[in-house]
Amino acid sequence: MPLPDRKSPSLLAALATIGIGVSETQAAGPRDYEGPQGWSVDGESVPPPPDQAPPAGGDLPVEDAPVVPSEPAPAEPAPSEPAAPPPEEDSGCADGDFCVEDLTTDEAALKKEMAPKAAPKLAGPSGTLSGRMLDATSGSPLIRVNVIVVGTSYKTKTDIDGRYTLSVPPGTYQVRIWYDAYEGVTISGVVVAKDDTVAINRDIKPIAGMTQTVAVTAEINKESSAGKLVERKKSVAARDMMSRDDIRKSGGGATSAVARRIVGSTIVGDRFLFVRGLGHRYGNTLFDGARLPSPDPNLRTVPLDIFPSGALSAINVQKTATPDVPADFAGASVQLESRETPDKWTFQIDGRFGINTQASFQSGLRGDHFAGDNFAAGNLGRDLPDLYNTKQPIRATSMNGDQQAFTPQQIEKFGESLPSLNTAVRRHTALPNFGGGVQLGNTFKPWGTRLGFLTALNYANSTQTLSETYRIYNTEQPTQGGPFSLNTRNPDVDIQGTKTTQNVQVSGLGLLKWKLDQNNRVSLLGLYTRDADNESRVLEGRLRTTCGEQFYCRNTRLRYIMRSVLFTRLGGKHEIPAAKGFTIEWFGSYAQARQDDPLLREMLFYRSVGDTPQDSNYNVDTNESGKFQFFKLLDHAGSGALDFTVPFKQWGQLESRFKFGAWAEAKRRTFGVRTFDFEPRGFGGQLPSGTGNIINAGTIGDGSGSPEPFSIKEVTRPGGQDGYAGKQEVYAGYAMLDLPLVRWLRMVGGARLEANRIRVEPFDVFGGAVDAKANAQIRTLNVLPSLNLIFAARKDMNVRIVGAETVARPEFRELAPFVFTDFAGGFTVQGYSKLTATKIWNADMRWEWFPSANEVLAVSVFYKHFDAPIERMIATSPRLQTYRNARFANNVGVELEGRKNLEFISKSLRDLSLGVNFAYIFSRVQIAAPKEGDLLAPTSTQRYLEGQSPYVLNAYLGYDNERSGTNARVLFNTFGRRIAFVGGNHLPDVYELPIHTMDVTLAQRVYKGLSLSFSAFNLLNWRQRFVQGENNDIFYTTRRGIFFLVGLSYSI
């Protein structure tokens, strides 16, 4: 029974300090916006003198190359008749003066600037200056860059796309461009003729000499909370974003710990991001647009804790579909953006140390140790030796028995040459959690281009011990023909377990971004993550159908699962200025995911109910003992896309764009398992008692039963039960139009065509015949339309209405007949080859209000119709966990989000901010009439969709004091009870009850680049409970313990 895999939160992130290294100065106004206001060379903050005029020349180097006038310039530069300048809504700066302007004091201006600005009307003849301002490092548009005509009152600021237009009377001017913390530019001799348009486009550079803080500053503009809100406002689809600011304030660390704070999101099993309470099935994960495979073969979502959050500039959660995004999501498309490379040499190192109240320095379990266990490489030593590379199973004779395959001596040698025969699980005091990371980056300027790189290495080692209870009940029908109820008096399975898991994560990231010129950018990303769970487990209790009523069972297991993902992506973006900003974006990615699960060792012992639990009273149950299994999974996946964007102006001269493109992806999987069993073949005596290493070189024989009792026998199943090959291809094309109909109404619509084929073909590990009946194939061809209407009711307010169709497809594992049973007596997990894909119709309406740069209030109402959703089911006769399509399901929900600075209550609270996200969802599933002979007909017909929580709540209270360099947050998360397994064949559904979690993070700058952080996760240590039946009888329960973590980070 694969209950959510726990994972200790990995250690505090590198990131917790990056942000702290950034100096920020104080100004009145909301404190959340971390835009730079003043800088000194060494990164210490300089209080801005608001009334002080900056040096006139030094910071504003004059760029010599004048703009080539389109017409001969008039001799006299000064405009003879300046028209009345547009009303100046901005405060602070005198015209033409350089000034340090605090953007955050200027919320009204920011709001206004979020929408394209109309050129001021001029009474007389006029010409136009227009253009676009981009960040020279990242290439992203810069918002609110000042464009000033020197000596006049004509000025404007760039909009959210970095564009501006400014009408001026004809003449020759000096134009000054400045942006805080960027190098200013002054252009002389700009000649503007009547009715002419002069284009001035510039990539402006962060101010040199600002050392590392500049690099971060450059990002902050894009990566700050405020920047993200701007992006969100502008975004086509309803989406929620988490910026680097948020990431840092959440304590950094694993990306999953961060993503928890996204509106309506839940982190499940500490690793997976669910949105609006929808589970694994309804999300996808893209890294810079490319498909990222999950290393977990049973799931389609990618565990977020494999990414160091320091590698990301943002986590972007798209909740409504647009044609340019793969359509296989309904909850959220989680889009991870790689960060920009730093502008200067940056180096950062950090170390972390933590404890778990249930594991660290306490007695846990452990099996034998292998080299590499502490580097996620313990799978290598556990692998089957070369000796086992045989054409036929390890048995005395060939499959059909007509010839000898191996001699008795060989059989004995096979048995004795497994990497380890130790099956004993011993007590062991667990180490504390620890980890560290380094990051290095810089940008070079070869041949006038900009070539930046960023590398990060991360290591984490953590241990968790869980006490678990598993119970499996049967149904009973007290009266013939009457209602069924759960028989809790006499469970089939009632066991207590202890499980210690040591998790080791190693990851490396390399990022190269090459900006050839201002129109052409190429980036190369390589990511390798490797993580391993070294699990030691003992389960003990009653398994009456396995050991009988008179006995207690003890089931021990040692397991080591290594998962790795190698992901590479090469992409580029090319803007063709000659073709009016026609943009081509492309990428190709290749990924290899591996899951290596070698040397699973399992034993089953029993003792009489009346005996004491001393070791000598245990006897080995030979049927379920001595099982050694070797699982291997390998995925190759590639995706590629080509997108074209054609900007144009619609009839009202509003910026519009047409986008079209193509997408292709393919995935290949091979999965196989080999199983070996030690059995007392031909042995008639008494086997050793106790739970020690009873299978060893001295007890392994040649199959004759004497003198050594045990002999190895391969029981890998024929006929494709122990291997499958999966293939999937998706080809897609789309076209979409982003068209403002009028200034306040923008329409984005289009369609995506997706052709998909999934095949799962079981194969025999030894090449034997396979019944083609078990093959699964799904072919779909979907035209998936979507339409977004965005009403900009006010400049700081949007209303969006979205309708879109998306899909959800079963995973390979869910289609494969391979069976796995977590413990003797537990549920057998098996795929179902007849699953079909799910179509989803989504409707979404959202109202958003951005009262200030870092504040938001949003309300969404949404509806989803799932055609044939796939649900995870269990039944007890047969005892099986599998999957079925329901007929349809409808979800209706409302979602609220608010973020507010508390300064409005009192000035003294200006460092505090509060954020709340809440989603409520009503769901109903319609079940098809049970088919003849379907023993998994769902029991309940009036219920929520499996995995759907009725509500999800996240809240935080933040304290950010830049003067003292302190950031602190208290975060709370909860969700409503949700169905974990749909019960079949009269078995009631299994619900997971709410888990309330509270985390606290604290970061303090100690000295310059040195900072200290402290986090406490899971403070409430709420019990995880899966329950069943009217009385909420326990199906599974455990607690994860409280995690404390201290981190120290230094950056230069």
Place this chain on the structure above:
Amino acid sequence: MQRITILVGCLTLSPMLFACGDSGGDSAEASDTATTDPTAGGEEECDSEISESIEVDTRWACDHTLSGIVAVKGGVTLTIEPGVTIKGTTGSALVIGKGSQLMAEGTADKPIVFTSSQPDGSRGRGDWGGVVLLGQAPNNLQTGTGAAEGLDANDPDYQYGGSDASSSCGSLKYVRVEFAGFELTKDNELNGITFYSCGSGTKVDYVQAHMGADDGIEAFGGNWSGKHIVVTGALDDSFDADQGYTGSLQYMFLHQDPATGNYGLEWSDQKDNLDAIPRTKPIVSNVTFIGTGTSDPLVMTKSGAIKLKEGTAAGIHNSIFAYSYNAAVELTEAATEAVADKGEIAITDNIFFKNSVADDGASPYLTSDGSAWDLKGFIEDPANRNQIDVDPKLGSYTWGSANIVPAAGSPALGNGRGVQGLETTDYIGAVKDATGDWTKGWTNFIAK
């Protein structure tokens, strides 16, 4: 004469001919021919590997090897001629689907043998799956339908149960099923022979289940009856009945390997509904059971003679139960006690000898924890004429070479009483004398 249907040949020989059963093409015509005349056309290729399902009437006159799960389905009959040996490879099994039949009628001289594909002398429990018969007689499952243990529960071909009480799963006569019980899924081994809801039309006579890794013979529902049954060396129970099985079995020899074994007879009404109707009620007579307690030194096992649980009814008569390691009789759950109180459990005219060997006979009876129900009084009630701790004087209890003929003067002789519906014998146990020892000749007692 060796004959085989075209279909089997073509399914077996080449994947190119996989389309045999489909419409169109030459091979389809061949298959049509085969359907109409199962014996027509084509030589049966002996010693072939059978790996595909059988969907037309088929006859095997010579030996074959099973590979993977071979299902007989679509209401067809698989006939096996006397003397044929069918070998099972790892993970293979023969599954007779609902509505199809297995006609395996050997003779004492030429029994039909299902065995391991391993060579003689190196065979062992669990080498292959076993024989599974899925019928359409009633059982007491709430849904009336169940899925065969260990087989793909998602596949309707592997489901059983119906309303035709007189239906037949076929006929098994002089059939041995050896070294079965491959673990299909964890904790889910196949039994030697499993009868799922087989109806009264099913014929079972002279059948041995030998060295299986689970139960020897198990009946889930159904109402078939049989005679002359031998179960030797079952790792779990020798004869297990569940889910409303109501049949009569006479002349059984159940011998446990001294190293392992659970119950001789384990009967349950239904684990989810202890009063499910029809109530499980096997009637057995003339059983000789030898438990694991014969070895020296004694090996700890879970061996017991009789286990009645979960509301089953029972009739156990004229039988010998000897050398169980643990209790001779276990009767658990209040529901079962209530069934006994209503007189639906009858245990009469039996001999109990040297049971509860583990504690020298100190605890021959076992009831549920805390139950005050008087099992000892029930068994030892003189009216039931059970002989307690009386030596039946059998020839030999030795594993592998037992002689269950009672010696002259044995209390087994002359004390038998007739049981309604069964042959009347005047003796207790499976055999009366050496000449009438039906357990010899067609059976196999070699443990590897």
